[in-house]
Amino acid sequence: MAALSEPEGALLEWAWAGAALEGESGDTFVVRIHAGGAVLAVIDGLGHGAHAACAARRASAIVSASPERELGVAELFGRCHEGLVETRGAVMSLASYDHASSSLKWAGVGNVEGVLLRAVVAPGFADMELAARGGVLGFRMPELRVSSLPVSRRDLLILATDGIRGEFWREVNRHAAPQAIADFVLSRFARRDDDALVLVARYLEAAS
Numbered sequence: 397m398a399a400l401s402e403p404e405g406a407l408l409e410w411a412w413a414g415a416a417l418e419g420e421s422g423d424t425f426v427v428r429i430h431a432g433g434a435v436l437a438v439i440d441g442l443g444h445g446a447h448a449a450c451a452a453r454r455a456s457a458i459v460s461a462s463p464e465r466e467l468g469v470a471e472l473f474g475r476c477h478e479g480l481v482e483t484r485g486a487v488m489s490l491a492s493y494d495h496a497s498s499s500l501k502w503a504g505v506g507n508v509e510g511v512l513l514r515a516v517v518a519p520g521f522a523d524m525e526l527a528a529r530g531g532v533l534g535f536r537m538p539e540l541r542v543s544s545l546p547v548s549r550r551d552l553l554i555l556a557t558d559g560i561r562g563e564f565w566r567e568v569n570r571h572a573a574p575q576a577i578a579d580f581v582l583s584r585f586a587r588r589d590d591d592a593l594v595l596v597a598r599y600l601e602a603a604s
């Protein structure tokens with residue numbers, strides 16, 4: 397599907413791939429670059445079809461439209477939970493890069509998988525899987541667990557809904573172009589009994 401990448405000098409290069417089971421996908425994503433960093437989220441509206449898409453769109457609108465000073469990870473989850481009360485509900489994993497400290501905070505509610513694959517694996521810079529909490533935004537908000545990690549140039553973040561089989565990241569070529577990775581993951585690991593979406597972002601911290 398659509399190829400979207402940021403130009404040279406950007407904080408991130410990123411791409412996504414997705415497929416709907418039928419009609420409109422209940423999976424969606426947000427990439428929001430702002431002055432201090434970037435917020436990325438992948439959202440899966442419960443079930444599939446129009447009601448799932450409606451819930452996912454509402455969460456994505458909240459993350460996209462929140463004022464910049466209110467982009468804290470816990471705040472965003474709280475606002476999505478409140479905003480989704482009248483919907484079918486959604487699960488979400490979200491990562492927030494802070495450019496000044498070269499760090500990333502991430503958290504998940506429900507089963508959107510997140511992995512951080514290091515460009516160079518070193519002490520303190522191991523590959524990481526996001527420890528998401530069980531729950532559904534709009535219905536049951538767990539106590540959020542926000543983790544903070546240092547990030548290095550060219551580290552790769554991948555967020556994928558449960559329409560993608562969970563072991564996908566073990567077979568990814570972490571040095572490939574984001575669109576090539578997204579297309580590979582979708583074509584090889586989509587379960588084909590659910591909507592599927594994968595978002596791939598490489599951190600391009602400005603060389604100093």
Ligand SMILES: [Mn+2]
Binds near residue numbers: 440
């Ligand atoms: Mn799903």
